[in-house]
Amino acid sequence: MTLTGPSVVQAAGAVCWRETPSGIELLIVHRGDRADVSIPKGKVDPGETPPQTAVREIAEETGLVVTLGAPLGTTEYTMPGGREKIVHYWSAEVSDAAIAGLTFVANAEVTAVQWLSVTAARAVLSYDLDRDVVDRFSARAAAGTIRTFPIIVLRHGRAVPPASWDGPDATRPLMHRGLEQSRNVAAAIAAWGPAKLISSPAARCLATIEPVATLTDLPVKQSAGISQDAFEDGVARVHKMVRKRLAAGIAVVLCSHGPVIRDIIDEAAALTNTPLDAPLRRAGMLSTSEFTVLHVSSEHPDAPLVAVETHGPAFL
Incomplete structure (x- = not known):
């Protein structure tokens, strides 16, 4: 069941991917403030819609300007303070031009970004929910419907x-x-x-x-x-x-x-x-x-x- 209501924290992000001669690679972010590794994402600001948030958060966290692909569903969980949170995800293919223009600068929130194979990315992610999203992406890639x-x-x-x-x-x-x-x-x-x-x-x-x-x-x-x-x-x-x-x-x-x-x-x-x-x-x-x-x-x-x-x- 999808969580709704004003007490629910909404967030959005995307599995950013690129195709290389050795296969598909995913972009993961290292968060210094939380000491974790995750898919780029962030909270929906007042007046925003989740798709808008996903693009904004990716730009802020990685420096990449992306366009969204198909949705990868949501994850839902209870935050430490007791509030419920729902995170909306999409896939987002990153073009060579976008990567060439990458303007990432390490900061207190995100200390590094890294391109990894799907298998390697899945292994280093800190949360099972993020791995679930990567698995959804992998299933779509295997079906030949990622583009x-x-x-x-x-x-x-x-x-x-x-x-x-x-x-x-x-x-x-x-x-x-x-x-x-x-x-x-x-x-x-x-x-x-x-x-x-x-x-x-x-x-x-x-x-x-x-x-x-x-x-x-x-x-x-x-x-x-x-x-x-x-x-x-x-x-x-x-x-x-x-x-x-x-x-x-x-x-x-x-x-x-x-x-x-x-x-x-x-x-x-x-x-x-x-x-x-x-x-x-x-x-x-x-x-x-x-x-x-x-x-x-x-x-x-x-x-x-x-x-x-x-x-x-x-x-x-």
């Missing part, structure tokens, strides 16, 4: 209700709360390093994806094929959109509307031969400013999805 690309499906933020708007539905703007939601989730979405942003032309969708465009310095391509109007008129082009994104094999954000998003999830399941089970159906039932990340195998984009996860703003 993935994300299709990030984002629902627009809270908008002015239709009954309160006199103009066309597509012109309804975000409420102030919707603007706050959109700004809050932008850094989480950017954690997966999107290379392309696509949005319904509706004003509420364009306003929702705009903070992501600002963070990533990417243009937003408008697509009427994933608009509410097209859906209601029966002319949506969801199948074509999803098929094209799977073929492209790059990280993409699709910002759309509730009923269209359910169709996007259905099409992604069909085109990747993924059973459309109850959890995947729930991943398509997003609240305002929530987003689902579909992790697709880079080598076999028509194979079942590697993982699916859903996130939202750090506040209700």
Whole structure:
């Protein structure tokens, strides 16, 4: 059971990995303040989401700027003071360019970083829970699904209700709360390093994806094929959109509307031969400013999805 509630300490990190001629290596950190060896991770700051935290903590502890891969689940335990803690993990492949630009400086918290083989890293880690996470990573590597690309499906933020708007539905703007939601989730979405942003032309969708465009310095391509109007008129082009994104094999954000998003999830399941089970159906039932990340195998984009996860703003 996943721990929740304000008394639960949330943290996040990632298994940072690289491929070398001798095999996969993992990055571990030596913590001087705790005299232990662990996977890079840290506590979620107020107002942060776990994906955002994972990227920030890795940069702070190792000097590496990474983008997240697929999730590796969580670990949960009771801290010495009695509070419960949950740590969210992802995989994160580290590029040669990132390693070349490494700016690690030893400090009181982290005295050293080290690249080790999977076996060696597992042996030196101080905690069984960290070894469990490495084992999850190893299982995925053995299955040939460690390299993935994300299709990030984002629902627009809270908008002015239709009954309160006199103009066309597509012109309804975000409420102030919707603007706050959109700004809050932008850094989480950017954690997966999107290379392309696509949005319904509706004003509420364009306003929702705009903070992501600002963070990533990417243009937003408008697509009427994933608009509410097209859906209601029966002319949506969801199948074509999803098929094209799977073929492209790059990280993409699709910002759309509730009923269209359910169709996007259905099409992604069909085109990747993924059973459309109850959890995947729930991943398509997003609240305002929530987003689902579909992790697709880079080598076999028509194979079942590697993982699916859903996130939202750090506040209700």
